């Protein structure tokens with residue numbers, strides 16, 4: 339049960355990025371595994387929708403960044419239709435956050451910097467995995483991993499050109515807080531010109 343004044347138009351931050359930072363920070367403290375996991379929904383230009391989990395790696399007023407293979411299903415969908423949605427569900431606090439907007443590729447030099455921080459095994463996997471393509475069996479994948487392991491046995495692993503980040507630049511947020519009798523609180527932010535308009539939706 340939430341206190342009536344706990345989450346309302348009076349207490350929510352006028353800036354959705356600040357509000358997100360507050361809730362995300364509180365969620366990070368819950369001690370759960372993969373606190374940065376988020377559902378990402380994309381659609382092809384002909385409206386075919388798909389969703390999957392990715393890890394949120396950065397978030398600030400510029401947007402929400404995750405890393406992936408640009409040739410994967412999501413990567414190809416985002417190339418033809420950059421609109422996407424992120425969905426966070428945090429049962430520990432009875433909260434859900436929905437974010438919608440347009441994606442763009444992260445600058446290659448920034449993807450490069452992040453790639454360098456990854457463990458060598460993950461860097462090799464980025465080469466070994468032709469993400470989302472059909473492969474004959476597990477051995478095929480292991481063999482590719484070994485090829486790249488040998489190739490980079492005595493030197494740093496280069497970032498594959500098809501691997502990098504996407505940044506989702508939001509134009510809509512919804513913050514949902516569970517409340518009693520299913521009378522949940524839903525507050526949305528919609529970007530109009532340079533302003534964020536806050537509105538309440540019926541649960």
Ligand SMILES: Cc1cc2nc3c(=O)[nH]c(=O)nc-3n(C[C@H](O)[C@H](O)[C@H](O)COP(=O)(O)O)c2cc1C
Pocket residue numbers: 372375388389390391392393394404405406407410411412413469470
């Ligand atoms: C907890 C979790 C975290 C994941 N993080 C990522 C990620 O950051 N990037 C990524 O490309 N795939 C990640 N995956 C795998 C994706 O869910 C998905 O299987 C893969 O990206 C292929 O999706 P696609 O075929 O729709 O492109 C993660 C899966 C799970 C369960």
